Every structure is written in C-alpha cells, then in structure tokens.
Amino acid sequence: MSKAKTPTTDPPANGQPGAPDPPAETPHHSEDPAAAKAFYDNLAPKKKPRLPKPQNAVTIAVSSRTLFNMSEDRKVYEEEGVEKYVQLQQDQEEVPLQTGPAYPFVMAVEEVNKQLRELYPDSEELFDIVLMTNNHAQVGVRLINSINHYGLNIERFCMTGGKSPIGYLKAYLTNLYLSADSEKVQEAIQEGIAAATMFMGKKNLVLPDKELRVAFDGDAVLFSDESEIIVKERGLDSFFEHEKTFENKPLAQGPLKCFLVALGKLQKKFYAKGARMNCPIRTYLVTARSAASSGARVLKTLRSWGLEVDEALFLAGAPKGPILEKIRPHLFFDDQMFHIEGAQELGTIAAHVPYGIGQKYNKSTLKETAKK
DSSP states (O other), X not given: OXXXXXOOOOOOTTSSTTOOOOOOOOOOTTTOHHHHHXXXXXXXXXXXXXXXXXXXXXXXXXXXXXXXXXXXXXHHHHHHOHHXXXXXXXXXXXXXXXXXXXXXXXXXXXXXXXXXXXXOTTOOOSEEEEEEEOOOGGGHHHHHHHHHHTTOOOOEEEEOTTSOSHHHHTTTTEEEEXXXXXXXXXXXXXXXXXXXXXXXXXXXXXXXXXXXXXXXXXXXXXXXXXXXXXXXXXXHHHHHHHHHHTTTSOOOBOTTHHHHHHHHHXXXXXXXXXXXXXXXXXXXXXESSOHHHHHHHHXXXXXXXXXXXXXXXXXXXXXXHHHHHHHOOSEEEESOHHHHHHHHHTTOOEEEOOOSGXXXXXXXXXXXXXXX
C-alpha cells in the first residue's frame, strides 16, 4: 500500500511561514510626489465645505422638529414643562435625535451643493441650511451633536429661547421656511416669506439620493387663489369660462413662486454647463386643474415669469397621491389638507401651505399641535 503523498505549498512571499504579508509601501516623495500627496491628503481630516455668503445663497430655514423627530421630547415639554424638557435634552446630549421629515430634503440639497461646487468651485450661489428654532440655547448641544452625527453641513443656528423665530427670517435672508408649527408658518407667509408646515409620509418611500425633486400645486401655492375663489364661490363651469376668458392674462403670484424662482436660478447654472439632462434639481407641477379646460393659463403664466417646470401633471380632479408615489419628491407643496393627507398615506413627505380661500374649506382631521 503506497503512502499518501503530502501536498506541498509554496512558501509565503516573505519567507516566514504563517507571517502576514508585508504592508503596502507608503508612496515616497522621490518616487512619485503626486501619489505621496494624495496618500497624505487622504489621511488628513476632511474639512466641511465653506458656507456661502447669505446674500448669494438660497437659504432654507428648517425648524428642529422638521429636521429631527422630536415627538416624544415634545410630550415631555407639554406634560412636564420646559425645565424638564431642557433637562432631558441635556441628559441625552450624546444620544442623536432621530431624523424628521425635512432630513431627506436637506440631504438632497447638500448633494446639489456638492455637484454645484464641482462645476463652479468659486461660486457662492448654493443652498444654505439654517436651523431656526425657539428651543433654548441649552438644547443646542444635542442639536449640534445630532447634526454632526449625520454629517450635515449646517453651521447657522437661530435659537430664540421660547420666543417666535419668525422675526429673524428676513434677517437671515430666508427663501423658504419649513416648520412643524402651522401658526408660525402662517406668520411667515404674512411676512411675505415662502413657508410650509411639514408632515411625514405614513410609509417609507425610497427617495433619490443624487437628485432633488420638488413638486408644487398650482393655485394658492405657485399662483394666487384668484381662480380658486371662483371655483369655491361660483362652481366649475364658471371657473372654466373665467380661465378661457383670461387665458392670456398671467395669474398673480402665490406664496411659493419665489422658491421656484430660486430653484430655477440654480438649475440654469447646470444648463450653462451643458448639463440640462443631468441636472440634479427636478421640479414638478401637480395640479387638480384640467389641461384642456384650464391648463393653458397656468403654462402661459409660468412662461411670462420666465420660469419652467420639468414636468406638468394635470389631474382633472383625480387624487394626487398615486402620482406623487411615482414621482417620489423630497417635498410636495399643497394648500389643501385632503391632498396632503392623500400624499401622506402613500408615503410622500408633504408640506402644507396655509394660504388662500381653501383654508376656509379645510376639514382635515390632522391637527397641528406643535409649538416648539
């Protein structure tokens, strides 16, 4: 019986059985200076991008309760008072807050900034996020720690210690204010600032991470409520007749027009570099209007303003939720709570614009109790 042949193995490259392979060599300056610089640059801590000057930026003010989910913290404030609330935040300073409805939007905005910086390294025409909250300064450490935990580039804070922050919005040159408090949103709109109350979707939608998508309703959002008044007071037939008669007369602007203008300005920076088809900002008009009966005036109004949307969807009264589920916007603005609720049910993050005659007809069961 022959003996089994013992298999042979090649000795390790370093000549030592069982010894690990030698570490990769660090690039040497004399061999490849460029490689050495890249090597050491990668070892250096990453610096946050420089913030744009406020006068050049598109400034988005977000409240702490839209950026983060603070519903449980809010209960402590309401049931046990401000001192217990502040103490809770101090005790949990090292515990990151969970993300809220504005978080995906902020992440998408930062992705747009990244791409803008690649195309225009020296430009300051960028988004800038400001945390605008009536939280007390003692709560600031937990907010800062949470922002750093998620790697967000938010450096400008406004913490007003229980007072309304609305008076500071103009000082911060705010283009859009997102809050969980409908009363503060109404105050902002009355001051001429685009604003909306945010609501989280009721199921998770996977949102694009390389593109910012924003969907707008038309009447009482981008446009005034002048046509909606006719619908409410005189019915659809009178509305269709009115829109046909005034087809060539632009609608007056609504509270969110200025934000669409700001988005369009940044879009054109991509277009100027031949990147229209790859622009990371995409805008949508999602309206209950009928295209043939009342759509022309809307499109002609946008044209008269020098604005455009990437997609226009005329639903002729059909529910908006299923369309929005396909679009997957980071934000959907509407003045009617039943559209907000329909969008929420199918997972869309929605932002209510409390403006115009439609507010008299909102009979939503959604109650906004936020005061912080």
